Amino acid sequence: MTSILNRATFAVYARKTAFSGISRSISTIQKPNYAFAFDIDGVLIKGKHRIPEATRALKLLNGDNVHNRNIPFVLLTNGGGVTEEEKARQISELVGVKIDPKQVVLSHSPMQNLATKYSDKRVLIVGGKGRNCYDVAKKYGFKEAVTPHDIMHWNSSSWPHSTPTSDLSMLTSTAALEFSNLPIHAVMVFHDTYDWGRDLQIMLDALCSQDGIIGTRKSDYTIQDVPLYWSNNDLIWSTDFPAPRLGQGAFKVALDSLYKTLTGHDLKSTSFGKPHGATYQFAEQVLASLEPESQQPNHSRRVYAVGDNPAADIQGANGYGWTSVLVRTGVFTGKGNSNDFPADIVCENVEEAVESIIAREEKH
Structure with a gap:
């Protein structure tokens, strides 16, 4: 695997928690040692329509989960033709979840x-x-x-x-x-x-x-x-x-x-674009930049790449050493796994993928 660039270490942070509606105290939560990279077309949207499970999946990553943890993610797409700012606006509007332009990696x-x-x-x-x-x-x-x-x-x-x-x-x-x-x-x-x-x-x-x-x-x-x-x-x-x-x-x-x-x-x-390594290296730098307070790269963080196109999303993730996750809401609709470019994990949709991975990771 290509060496991870500027990987962030994960410090602890304090979170105020209410107890019985009366008292509040500080608890420490270690930042997650995993992240996500989502394709857009066929995973979050199809054409100009939202895939129903996309909204819930992204809300889970933004802290709306039983662990109250924010899990870093980027949108890594072979789409483009607009600025990263415009694509973030489009996806935010379609999916109903705020996307920061800094989280968007377009093909160009x-x-x-x-x-x-x-x-x-x-x-x-x-x-x-x-x-x-x-x-x-x-x-x-x-x-x-x-x-x-x-x-x-x-x-x-x-x-x-x-x-x-x-x-x-x-x-x-x-x-x-x-x-x-x-x-x-x-x-x-x-x-x-x-x-x-x-x-x-x-x-x-x-x-x-x-x-x-x-x-x-x-x-x-x-x-x-x-x-x-x-x-x-x-x-x-x-x-x-x-x-x-x-x-x-x-x-x-x-x-x-x-x-x-x-x-x-x-x-x-x-x-460029998926499945080429230069794009994954760029996306990895973007993931690291989402946590500017960190000082050292974290070479152990697992990145789950969720996509619908075996030839692009899955081949690219496998080749770069990320964990590949194939969903059946886009290009791939077959039973089982892809024969040409088998994924590490296969799920029906992006919500199922996020839920199962969070459950798996939070057991550690």
Whole structure:
């Protein structure tokens, strides 16, 4: 297992307790030596609807349990396309439990670490509604972010099958750039694309270009000049539709195939999100940051990762050394355990998972 970063030790704290409605005294409660990481889609919500057991599960962690203990948790999702603050607001509203933005790890959250390298370089940001992902990228520190909307606005022939948007709010401050002489230094997919055809074309334009100049073509594809980053590789994901929907991973399959057909070479890329270790390491740092008063890492704390997608949630948790918990409210609905990526624990829903784990842990 990758070494745990900045793990918090757990001090004791005093809690006032009422006795018979007359007297009050102080009792000490040791902080729990375990934590949770929840997927969102298929575990807490489906589409725009709350999974019924989600509210009770999170309230249990916020101290509404027989032990009166607050148990740390983060939301670790391959979703994104908005800021961590906006996602926290959305989930709080849907589930009815207050979520702090500091508890939210989106698929593109770890990609903010790339801003050090690409702070002043032109990066093509792909995916999401409107310019939401552009706004996220700017928040992370990508000063020269551009979008497919900007490139299509510069030259409508870049994707002749639709008309450039007339909604100026969709465009960014870089929309007036002359892309014929300004290179794209990297391509980053922050979220599922809302226009597969256009974004496949413009991404290929950047990846197949000479020195990142849109509209040019390389003569030698043995070296890939423009790096490519994905925020997740989820082939499918769970919504309120009866069957799973294609995700960013499906878009990646399409791009990889097209690039190989056009160039004869495999497309190289770097992926974040579950099941990749960098995302779990980032989430572990977030868990540690929730207890700023602690001074030393606690390498013995158990983290229970609750998810509905065996290929992402369970494979990732198992690979990182966390305890994997599979629920049947999303992508996985079968009997027993997953054959391809078996979980350590299988439960019907998130409330059952939280209740059983608290009961198990509090026996120690």
